[in-house]
Amino acid sequence: MPLTSTGAAAEPVQAEPQAQAPRTVTYDQYSVKVDGKPLYIWGAEFHYFRLPSPDAWRDVLQKIKAGGFNAVSLYFDWGFHSAKPGSYDFTGTRDVERLLNEAERAGLYVIARPGPYINAEVSGGGMPAWRKTQAGVNRTSEPEYMKAAREWMSRINPIIARHQLTRGTGNVILYQIENEYQGGRQDADYMQTLIDWARQDGIDVPTFVNDGGANKNWVSGKGAPDIYGFDAYPQGFDCKDPDTWKNLPDYSYVNEWKPESPLIIPEAQGGAFDPWGGTGYQDCAKLTGTDFTRVFSKMNIAAGVSGQSFYMTYGGTNWGWLADPNAVYTSYDYGAPINESRQLTDKYQEFKRLGYMVNSVTSLARTDKAEAPAPSDDALRIDRRVNPDAGTQFFTVRHADTRVKDKDETTLSLKGADGEYPRVPQQGTITVDGRDAKLLVAGYDLREDQRLVYSTSEIMTHARIADRDVALLYGRDGEAGETVLRYAERPKVTVLDGDVTTTWDAERGDLRLNYTHKGLARVLVNGMELLIADTAETAHWWRQDTAAGPVLVRGPSLVRTAEQADGTLKLTGDSTEAAKIEVIADAKKVTWNGRKVAVTQAPRPVELPELTTWKYKEEAPEAAPGFDDSTWTTADHLTANNPDLAGSLPVLAMDEYGYHHGNVWYRGRFKTTGRATALALNANTGPTGQYAVWLNGSYLGSSGDGAHTFDIPAGTLKAEGDNVLSVLVENAGHNEEWGHDYSKEPRGLLGAEVIGGASTFTWKIQGSRGGEDPVDTARGPYNNGGLYGERAGWSLSGYPDGGWKRSTLAAGTEKTGPGVRWYRTSARLDLPQGQDNAVALDLAEADGGSTGYRAQIFVNGWLIGRYLPDTGPQTRFVIPKGILREQGTNTIALAAWSTEGGAGPGSAKLVDLGATAGGIKVGTVAAPSYDAKTYAMPTAGAHVTVDAEPFLNTGTATEVPVSLTVPKGAPTARDVQLTLTTPDGWTATTDDTTRFARVRPGDTVTAAYTVTPPGDPVHYAVLSATATLTQPGRPGTVTGVRAVQVPPPGLSADAYVSDLTLAKAVNGWGPVEKDASNGESAAGDGRTLSVGGTSYDKGLGVHANSQVRVYLGGGCTRFTATAGVDDEVGDNGSVSFEVIADGRSLFDSPVLYGSDGGAAIDVDVTGARWLDLLVDGDGDVSTDHADWADARLTCGGGA
Structure with a gap:
């Protein structure tokens, strides 16, 4: 039924999935079974947390289903949902109930992978950041960790349980225990407890493990789940030489380890991640391209694997501070079948061809290894598997060395229920190109009266549609093919299109078809339509299974859904170009995207505005010595659960104060003794992180991760009074948990020393606004760090930037000194509706400009990327669907941190990545704009200072003045009471007045205390002064602190x-x-x-x-x-x-x-x-x- 389509899309109404009758999920030595029927799992890995747009989840899930996948594998990221202990968010971009419902609507089974640890190249491997301050080694049965893990599992497990296929209220069929749990830990009690918790929480589907390779971990014994699985990445992750292959492994030996359960690969390589400084995902896509997909997945089938889930199928974006800094940059494209901008790649089509095959040739899910015929060319290898019930045979033909690029030819011998065939094909040969593999089927009933004896073409799909059978076979362009069908009597053959010759063997009852794969040939044989395509042609074919039966559609770029009712077939989908649509279906009427079929329309052109007018403002007032940090957190912890922080006082690591992501500021006050010449600092930023240092407002320099000594320029240091050291530290993210508490490696400033002039620092710290209680819960804790502009709302739409200076980016960098500068612009868009528009932001340096800077990129308040031009490779940043307002005004903000003068972005432009007519409706993700009250910078109406010397003597009384100052412009403070608190064992007395009726603006009151430390040395102590007051009309409290040391007496003898x-x-x-x-x-x-x-x-x-x-x-x-x-x-x-x-x-x-x-x-x-x-x-x-x-x-x- 030839039809044409319009490009317009009408979003179908999405009802909540209706409860169905409970079903069974079991397994045997061959495969997972649903309602007793073997299922070959063809799975797709998708990370909802890397696509912060719930409407767009449906887009990806529909594409996964349309691409032949029957299951979606879902990690659930503990840290993504929990900003602090006991707090869990399952709303908005974290709504996993909606996610599971969308997967069910799409017709996908779900493989649930809730951790607690997930790895996934995310910060901390999915461990919540607050775990970094708690005791108990992660991923062990130590009580402190188990308490935290139970907190997570008790929340996520019931959600997963509600969506199990076995309850009739969802599609979850498998549940993973932990993640690649291997190496030295091997804590069986921990693994068994996770299994027990799952069962207690209602999980009744089979459990499985994903060993970090075929390493024989958790095959049996305590802590071993139901099914053993292993992850396989045979090409590795070095994409810089994508044409270099490894000889891919044969995993058939793994069948022997747990013969009572099926062999599954929960993570089969579907791409590769690219690290900072890598060569880009275009190379990763080539390393794991269509040829690799063919060979690897078919080799796994030959090895007896009955479940493969491909990691990744859609990678997405490491927005915010989501990424593991050791592994990946902002893009997580992964070279996946569906790229970062949700567009389909050539590799997607290969997965589709194979997925359609494993779903339609169901006997593949139940096979035994069998003796294989020898190839006629020794360079090739043939593997054979046989279904024990039907006798269907599967032959995998490939090169013995998968690395070779030679083209070779072979024949094979066939023996089975249909007789012996000493030479297959009977005419010509089977051609195997370099880095290719073929999965051939023999002895297979397409239907009861349609017997396939063998074919040297591969089966893509077959189905009974209305009153006819349809089979779609394919092969490489220009290669010969031969198909033999068995009939009781000579069938009627009509060649509708293409060059196909037929031969009838009356003695055997064989109809032999010979042809060359070129475009599309059509042959009608006794009511069966045989479609013979080359691989390029298969990209135009789509299968959808409706309640009324399957349909085949040819023409569009994507067929998302199909629904048949009352003789009407309703199709939805996408088109990248004008194309006729052909439908094979039991339908009298067809609609495309809700409209009657008419002339196809390609997507309309996308016009994007130039980003030429910018405003900018210098940041980092925190570097100024007079900056008011009185409302910041005092960094005065003397103990920490993290053993990496033992002995370092005070504890400065940012996580200890509830600041876990992005940038954090430290301000340390100190008095000098001696002739100070430099400052020795140590900061842990993680890979690609950096820190910058100012002393009394003067810039001293910057450093990458680790220790660095900064010289003090002459005239910078104050001999009297306080010096102020300001340090901006970038936390690039937390490590994954591969080592012993490796994810707990501290981040932030770890220590500071004055060289040539010993001193004691009093520290204040400020990170993201609200810390573990973020003010922006919609975007969540990963979105913002502690830059002044982030805390003040400069990234948000609606921020009043009228007082900022105007600039083009290139001109704006000319006078930039080291530090942070913010740029803002707006872009009014009116993109074509009824189509899916993919847009990115490109950044570049000005001609001859320096790369000595980095930038955080915000679109409408969302941190969509980190740009490091001196590291690379990323210069293009995909804007996730739902973040960009396609009909409206968008705010783009860049926080550019330069480490040298003149460095900064030279240009930024919006880029059209391509559009498809159709698509689904994706609304703007709900998130707050600027609110003046929320983002007003906190100020103190009064300041308390404690003026103590940095070193006190043991047991010796010292005068310590305590003062309260009311700044000019602040209201008068009344009923003031000053109090000095000292550590246990100290004394503090005063004869001065500590109560003051009022303190006017601009005035200071002081009370001198006599402080006596104990007789023993104290490495670090904090004296804390508090003022209670009323201002204006409301009682309040103001606090000031001073850190001191009480060293032992100096050495006077050897x-x-x-x-x-x-x-x-x-x-x-x-x-x-x-x-x-x-x-x-x-x-x-x-x-x-x-x-x-x-x-x-x-x-x-x-x-x-x-x-x-x-x-x-x-x-x-x-x-x-x-x-x-x-x-x-x-x-x-x-x-x-x-x-x-x-x-x-x-x-x-x-x-x-x-x-x-x-x-x-x-x-x-x-x-x-x-x-x-x-x-x-x-x-x-x-x-x-x-x-x-x-x-x-x-x-x-x-x-």
Whole structure:
């Protein structure tokens, strides 16, 4: 029935899925079974959290179903739903009930993968950021972790359970336990508990595991789920040389590990991720292209795999701070069959061809390995499988070495219920091109009276439609094909189109068809229409299964849905160009996208405005010494559950204060002693992150991840009063959980030292607005960090930027100094309706411009990308559907952070990625615009200061003034009461007045306290002053703090370091041991120190990475030691040693190995107050036992 289409789309009304009768999901050694029928799972991985547009979920799910997939695999990202303990959001872009309903509407089974850990190249591997501050090793049965994990599972499991096929209220057929759980952990109690929780929460479908490779983990025993599965990425993830293949593996041996269950690959390679600095997803798409898809998936079928779910089928976008910084940048296109902008690729068509086949040739789900005929060409390999019930045979023909590009030919011998055929094909050969594979079928009943003896063409699909059978076969363009059908008597054959020759063998009852695959040939045989296509032609064919039976459609770019009722076939779909539509269906009338069929229309042109007029504003007022940070969080934690933070006071890591994503600001106040020359800072930003430093408003420089020393320019430091150190740190994201609590690696500023002038810092910290209680719950916690402009709403539509300066981007960068500058523009769009328009934003530098900057890209308040021109490769940023207002005004904002003058974006333009006529209606995602009250910067009506010296003496009284100031312009403060609070064991007294009737604007009141610290040293303490007051008419509280140290008395005589009190003792394994080697994990389990065969009675035994700090007090002149790997680990171990005095490196060794013996250290420490002894590992981990042997100090004038 030839028809034509219009391009207009009418969105069908979507009713909630209706409850059906409960069904069964079981399995045997062959496959998963639904209602007792074997199912070959042809699955597609889709991440809803990478597409922040619930309407667009339907678009992707319909495309997945139309592409031949029968299941969708869904990770559920714990961290995406939980901003803080006990808080879970399942609304808006996190509405997984809607997601599961959409999957059911699309006709897809669901494979549920709720973690708790998912990996997925997302920040923390899906662990919520708040877990980074809690005790208990992740992914173990330790109680603290299990309590948190149960919190998540008790919320997500009931949702999944409600959508199980077995309840008749959903399509969930499988449930995954954990994710690629392997390596050293292997905690069976943990795995078994997850299984038990699932069952307690109502999960009754089969459970399975996805081993991180064919590694035989969780096949049996405690903690083993019902079905063993393994993930397979044989091409790997290095896309830089996409034409280089690996010889793909044969996984048939895995069948032996758990013979009572089917063999499934929950993650079969469907693409590859690309890291920062990679070559781009176009190369990943080529590495895992159509040829790879053919060979890999058919090899898996030959190996007996009865379930493959392809990761990814749609990748999406790492919007916000969603990405794992070690693995991926903003785009998660993955080279997938459906690209980031939701458009179909050539690889999609290959998946469609195979998907249609496994869904229509159902006997493929139940096969045994059988002896295969030898190919006539030794370069080729043939595998054979046989269905034990019907006897249908499946032959996979490929090159023995999958890497070769040669074209070879073969014949094969066939023996079965239809007789023996010593040479197949009887005419010509089977051609196998390089990096190709064919899946051929023999002995198969297309219907009871339509017997396929064999075909050297591949089956795409077949069906009974109305009063005729239809079969669609295909092969490579220009290759010969042969099909043999069996009939009791000579059939009537009519060649409708194409060049097809027929031969009748009366003795066998065989009708042999010979042809060349070219375009489309049509042959009518006894009421069966045989369609013979080349691979390009198959892209135009679509199958839909309706309640009234299957239909085939030829012509459109996509057929989304089909519905038959009262003789009318209602089709919806897309078209990228004008095309006739042919329908094979039992219908008298056809509509396309809700309209009667007329002349096809291609999508209308998309016109996008130029982005030439911008406004800009300098950011980073936080760098100014007078900035009001009184409402910021005080960074004063003295303990942390994270062992990586042990011994570092105060704890500065951003997560400890509820700031988990994006940028965070630190402001540290300090007074100097001595002649300070530099600042030594250490920050952990994660890969691609950076930090920048200002001292008293002067820019000192920037650094990537790690430690860096910043020189202090002359005249920058204040000799009297407070200096203010401002540090902006970018957290690029949290690690995945591959190691032992690897995701808990701290982020943010970790420490700061004044070189040449010891001091104590009082720290304030500010990250994303609201921290774990984000003010923008619609976009959620991943969307914003702590830049001033983010906290002030500069990224949002409706922000009043009338006072900003005008600029073109190129001109605007000419006078830019280091720091953050925001750019805003608006784009009024009126894109054609009734079609799917894909739009991106391209960024580039000005001609000759510097790449020494990075930019966060916001569209209508959504952080859609991070642009790092000096790292790459991404320059084009897809704007997710539903974020862009296609009929209306859009706000585009760039937060450009430059590390050198003149660096910044040179151009930005909207780009049309292509449109399709049709599509589905996608509304704008609901999210708030700017609100002046919500985004008003908090201010304090009064400030409290505590003016203490950085170092106090043990047991000695010191005067500490406490002041309250009311700024000019603020209301008068009344009924003021000042109070100073000190740590336990301290005393604070005052004879001054602490109550004040009123303090007028511009005035300051002060009370001097006498503070006495205890007799023991205190490495870090916080004095906190509080003022209660009324202002204006309402009671309130204002607080100020000051950090101090109480060091031990300075050394006045020679001393061994092991005899001193250690101000800091951080160790990589177990405690720092005094006068003994590191030994094992317990205190006192070390042995006599021994380096290079020499034993030592005195010294420190540590394990990399380690830091030991002692207080000298300025009275020492010399430090000596022998440093080396302890002999208890033999020739193993590899470490480096560093000696630092007041932040200045005095000794830094090369990497020393166990076989190297010791390195002599003799350094001048004259005048130094603090001495740090550092040991870093070089990768040996468990054997990095290091000794500071005979470590001693010469002090007090001694020799």
